[in-house]
Amino acid sequence: MFRSDTAVCKGDAGGGLVFAEAERDGSQRHYLRGIVSIAPASETACNTATYTAFTHIRKHEDFLRKFVVEMRNKWKLSQIVAIRLG
Numbered sequence: 001m002f003r004s005d006t007a008v009c010k011g012d013a014g015g016g017l018v019f020a021e022a023e024r025d026g027s028q029r030h031y032l033r034g035i036v037s038i039a040p041a042s043e044t045a046c047n048t049a050t051y052t053a054f055t056h057i058r059k060h061e062d063f064l065r066k067f068v069v070e071m072r073n074k075w076k077l078s079q080i081v082a083i084r085l086g
Contacts, residue, residue: 005048006046006048007039007046007047007048007050007052008036008039008046008052009039009042009045009046010042010043010046012036012039013036013037013038013039014035014036015035015036016032016034016035016036017032017033017034017035017036017054018030018031018032018033019031019033032057033054033056033057034054034055034056034057035054035055035057036052036053036054037053037054037055038052038053039052039053040052
């Protein structure tokens with residue numbers, strides 16, 4: 001989850017950009033909206049004053065849906081592992 005004065009750090013590539021949204025029943029559901037693509041390298045600290053690029057996952061919706069179904073079948077995962085890009 002994004003919070004003020006935070007940044008992605010060394011080793012975070014591939015990590016998710018997640019947002020919480022309220023559901024109709026009052027519960028919260030978390031949605032993956034992006035994946036860390038690039039961030040300025042730093043050996044010692046995370047730099048909050050630089051830009052980070054994220055892959056927009058909706059552009060890859062077909063691939064992601066197929067992948068989730070394949071992994072669900074391969075690893076016998078429950079329906080809790082789902083994808084909704086809305």
